[in-house]
Amino acid sequence: MGAGSGTEEPTLPVASVARRLGVAPSTLRTWDRRYGLGPSRHTDGRHRRYGSSDIGRLELMQRALLSGASTAEAARYALEQMPRSGPPQPEERAEPREAGAVDDGHEVRSRLARRLSTAALAMDVGAVQRMLADTIAELGVLPAWTGVIEPVLSALGARWRGASAGAEVEYLLAECVFAALVRATPVLDEPRNTRPVLLGCVPEERDTMPMYALAASLAGRRVGAQLFGVPLPAEVLAVAVRRSAPAAVVLWAHRRGVADTRLFARVSRGRQRSRLFACGPGWDPAGLPDKVELLTDLPSAADRIEHVLVGGRR
Known part of the structure; x- marks a missing residue:
């Protein structure tokens, strides 16, 4: 027990906490010194003791470490989930700013990306879902996608690609992102466009x-859009276009090897003419038919489609 009355919260010395977590006392002292994950209580003899919240943070850190996070990532995750009271801890301490200075957009995106990555590495589904919802609410869908979500997905994919262990982190995050994007898509009772825009992927495209x-x-x-998230065979996509008679058709291709420009001839047959757009880095601009417009990125794609269909924002 800590010094003081019997009503105080029980505390433990470093040796007891080390045995509880199965680590060396020197490891706990290193985590305290480097990351601020140390005890917050002192006895009269100035021996520092761990309270329940201190131990809870260490258990979160250990869980993240077992899930594959680095020590710094695991420590950041633990502090984000259970913030300490009082002044910033060693590696949390921010650089001094000039009076009136504010975080720029890059700093905000970097902070959100770090938090999303550490939550994913810890396999904490609840934290990932909250982070995605908060990021989309704070930045908007496309800024959240281009500035935070897609870079984290790419980084985790590169980190684990080809490894038998760790790919589950990428899959977990992808499932959460899919759900978050669906939740962020309102159902429109009265869309501004009378005919929808059909959004699809080229056959064999995996990045949908x-x-x-x-x-x-x-x-x-x-x-209003009609989305086919699963890549359709060319003949099925052509039938879908004929039956829905969209105002525009947008075909996404991420990989050059799967983007076949002949697909546009398949979907443009029939009486109903639609505006045709090739979207994504998989298309070769030089090989596109004259009637197909290239959309290089998602923000410009959203602006251009809106302008073509309804004449711009209201």
Whole structure:
């Protein structure tokens, strides 16, 4: 027990906490010195003791470490989930700012990306879901996608690609992102466009998530879209276009090897003419037919589609 009355919260010395967590006392002292994950209580003899919240943070850190996070990532995750009271801890301490200075957009995106990455590495589904919802609410769908979500997905994919262990982090995050984008897509009772824009992916394309982000952004502008998130065979896509008679068709391709420009001839047959757009880095601009317009990125794609269909924002 700590010094003082019997009503005080029980505390433990470093040796007891080390045994409880299965680590060396020197490891706890290092985590305290480097990351601020140390005890917050002192006895009269100035021996520092761990309270329940201190131990809770260490248990969160250990869980993140076991899930594959680095020590710094695990410490940051623990402090984000259970913030300490009082002044910033060693590696949390911010650089002094000039009076009136504010965080720029890059700093905000970097902070949100770090928090999302550490939550994903800890396999904490609840924290990932909250982070995605907060990021989309704070930045908007497409800024959240381009500045935070897609970079984190790419970084985790590169980190674990080809490894038998760790890929589950990427899959978990992808599932949470898919759900978050669907939730961020309002159902439109009265869209501004009378005919929808059809959003699809070229056959064999595996990276389909950007179309969900684009659909959510368009719905936020009250532009109705018909989304096929699963890549359709060319003949099925052509039938879908004929039956829905969209005002525009947007075909996404991330990889050059799967983007076939002949697909546009397949979907443009029939009486109903639609504006045709090729979206994504997989398209070769030089090989596109004259009637197909290239959309290089999602923000410009959302602006251009809105302008073509309804004449711009209201």
